[in-house]
Amino acid sequence: MTADPKGVLTGIHFLDGDFACAEGCLAAGARFAAGYPITPSTEVVERFAQRIPLVGGTFIQMEDELAASIAIQGAVWAGAKAFTVTSGPGFSLMMEHIGYAAMTETPCVFVNVQRGGPSTGLPTLPAQADMMQARWGSHGDYEIIALSPSSPQECFDLTIRAFNLSEQYRTPVLLMMDECVGHMTEKVVIPPAEEIEIYPRRLTNKPPEAFQPYETDGDLVPEMVHAGMGYRFHITGLTHDERGYPAMSPVAQDKLIRRITAKIRNAAERISMREEEGIDGAEVVVVSYGITARVAQRSIELARRKGVRVGKLRLLTVWPFPDWRVREIAKQVKAFVVPELNMGQIAREVERASCGAARTVPVPHAGGTVHRPEQILEAILEAAK
Amino acid sequence: MPLTEIRVAGFGGQGVILAAMIIGKAASIFENGYATLTQAFGPEARGSACSAQVILSDEPILYPYITQPDILIAMSQDAYNRFMPELKPGGTLLIEEDLVRIHDLPNGIRIHGVPATRLAEELGRRLVLNIVMVGFFAAVTKLLQPESLRKAVADSVPAGTEALNLRAFDKGFEYGLMELKSESAESQPVDKWIEGLPH
Numbered sequence: 001m002t003a004d005p006k007g008v009l010t011g012i013h014f015l016d017g018d019f020a021c022a023e024g025c026l027a028a029g030a031r032f033a034a035g036y037p038i039t040p041s042t043e044v045v046e047r048f049a050q051r052i053p054l055v056g057g058t059f060i061q062m063e064d065e066l067a068a069s070i071a072i073q074g075a076v077w078a079g080a081k082a083f084t085v086t087s088g089p090g091f092s093l094m095m096e097h098i099g100y101a102a103m104t105e106t107p108c109v110f111v112n113v114q115r116g117g118p119s120t121g122l123p124t125l126p127a128q129a130d131m132m133q134a135r136w137g138s139h140g141d142y143e144i145i146a147l148s149p150s151s152p153q154e155c156f157d158l159t160i161r162a163f164n165l166s167e168q169y170r171t172p173v174l175l176m177m178d179e180c181v182g183h184m185t186e187k188v189v190i191p192p193a194e195e196i197e198i199y200p201r202r203l204t205n206k207p208p209e210a211f212q213p214y215e216t217d218g219d220l221v222p223e224m225v226h227a228g229m230g231y232r233f234h235i236t237g238l239t240h241d242e243r244g245y246p247a248m249s250p251v252a253q254d255k256l257i258r259r260i261t262a263k264i265r266n267a268a269e270r271i272s273m274r275e276e277e278g279i280d281g282a283e284v285v286v287v288s289y290g291i292t293a294r295v296a297q298r299s300i301e302l303a304r305r306k307g308v309r310v311g312k313l314r315l316l317t318v319w320p321f322p323d324w325r326v327r328e329i330a331k332q333v334k335a336f337v338v339p340e341l342n343m344g345q346i347a348r349e350v351e352r353a354s355c356g357a358a359r360t361v362p363v364p365h366a367g368g369t370v371h372r373p374e375q376i377l378e379a380i381l382e383a384a385k
Numbered sequence: 386m387p388l389t390e391i392r393v394a395g396f397g398g399q400g401v402i403l404a405a406m407i408i409g410k411a412a413s414i415f416e417n418g419y420a421t422l423t424q425a426f427g428p429e430a431r432g433s434a435c436s437a438q439v440i441l442s443d444e445p446i447l448y449p450y451i452t453q454p455d456i457l458i459a460m461s462q463d464a465y466n467r468f469m470p471e472l473k474p475g476g477t478l479l480i481e482e483d484l485v486r487i488h489d490l491p492n493g494i495r496i497h498g499v500p501a502t503r504l505a506e507e508l509g510r511r512l513v514l515n516i517v518m519v520g521f522f523a524a525v526t527k528l529l530q531p532e533s534l535r536k537a538v539a540d541s542v543p544a545g546t547e548a549l550n551l552r553a554f555d556k557g558f559e560y561g562l563m564e565l566k567s568e569s570a571e572s573q574p575v576d577k578w579i580e581g582l583p584h
Contacts, residue, residue: 012414013414014406014409014410014413014414014420014422016422180423180449183423183424184421184422184423184449185406185409185421185422185423186409186413186419186420186421186422186446187413187414187419187420291449294447294448294449295447295448295449297447298447298448369450370448370449370450373447373448
């Protein structure tokens with residue numbers, strides 16, 4: 001199906017990443033948001049709160065991030081598409097409920113406009129240091145989807161993608177922005193509603209007497225119902241059976257956890273979005289994501305001018321991590337260079353996935369600004385030796 | 386246009402960010418080029434020195450921040466003191482000439498001054514001084530088509546104030562054209578103006 005034109009601000013705009021994300025939420029059909037203000041993410045919900053009365057929907061400023069991250073899940077089970085927005089400190093508080101959404105298979109979107117950390121860190125300055133928290137922050141075993149935009153245009157596009165993936169796989173999806181992209185203003189093209197693909201909620205057609213909330217009929221993603229549709233259903237963060245009732249047994253645990261991890265793992269190649277360029281014949285491949293990918297692009301151009309054969313692997317989907325692709329490339333290149341605004345998080349994934357076939361050269365940065373292109377260039381030159 | 390870095394700076398309330406927005410919008414939307422705008426967030430955005438950075442280019446802009454601006458638009462003394470040292474050698478300086486006193490200026494900088502606040506007051510609204518400055522910028526830098534900037538002004542200001550803001554733009558633009566004319570008159574052979582009227 002395509003987008004509801006009511007929420008789509010078709011046209012060419014000059015928007016910052018936060019506003020573009022808010023427009024992406026509206027275009028994707030989000031009609032409920034709950035949040036607690038935190039720099040540098042507040043503008044997303046400010047824009048949403050301003051626009052939502054015209055579109056028809058609700059924004060609630062909650063008492064804290066715990067409340068915000070569970071209010072959206074209530075809204076989803078009542079029939080809305082919903083999201084919340086935060087930054088590092090708030091993201092930490094939301095971890096419990098990201099796990100709840102994973103366990104209850106509640107489709108929803110969490111936006112994290114990353115700033116320098118740990119703790120309150122650098123509220124107004126960029127970092128990409130929550131990437132591992134995005135993957136592993138909530139307790140227990142689960143898989144997650146996380147996307148990383150490099151421009152305001154991608155903040156719009158990937159927000160829609162985040163909602164679609166959350167509906168398709170019934171999982172929380174994390175949009176991992178950063179302060180630089182969030183507060184950067186550029187041209188954003190919003191297409192007509194009929195050109196925006198929307199993945200509809202997987203509502204059941206079964207009659208109430210035949211429906212079980214977590215029965216999958218061989219598929220890995222169960223169908224949903226909403227409160228008020230006339231079905232009896234039960235949702236719990238406890239390990240549950242097909243009926244949705246607590247089932248405290250190793251058998252039920254095994255079945256449930258294998259399914260909710262497999263539904264993402266088995267689809268990883270379909271979920272993964274990457275931008276690849278110049279990889280065939282490259283000696284070095286730069287792996288990057290988010291704002292750092294733009295700076296890295298400049299470094300790649302500088303290195304090519306010096307005669308180094310450099311390829312680019314940009315991750316638009318950071319989680320699930322494209323192990324298979326990195327493993328393939330590792331067999332053809334001398335080294336990977338991994339610049340990121342943290343002390344080396346995705347670099348570890350690259351190293352793990354390359355299984356020793358190629359060297360990994362991290363280019364860590366503590367955040368607060370972006371790399372200088374020369375920093376990444378130096379690493380490329382060193383890696384090509 | 387080759388990659389051009391611009392810093393617009395002044396104090397809070399002068400409409401610094403909006404001025405930079407209009408320049409970026411004109412370049413990226415109405416001239417179909419590329420523009421990236423970033424701004425300082427934090428205490429400095431709420432009080433004394435307030436600044437926005439905008440990069441214009443024919444090609445996609447990769448590095449998001451300015452490194453050495455080609456153009457500095459300084460609307461306050463603070464802005465001048467703070468940002469003048471980073472201006473590129475041979476760069477262009479635009480000032481609110483009633484609010485900025487030039488000092489320690491390196492050789493080779495092109496300076497253009499406009500009493501933007503006064504011109505805005507003549508229009509009845511001091512608030513539109515930033516738009517006067519954008520008009521002045523259009524005339525003296527010739528980087529963007531005046532028509533694209535006028536469209537960007539009309540597209541960016543609050544509904545109902547378009548006419549006033551376009552008058553402000555035109556006023557700054559005309560002042561800029563006059564300034565350029567008098568500048569080229571000044572560059573006539575020296576003896577000519579020595580013989581002229583007292584100045």
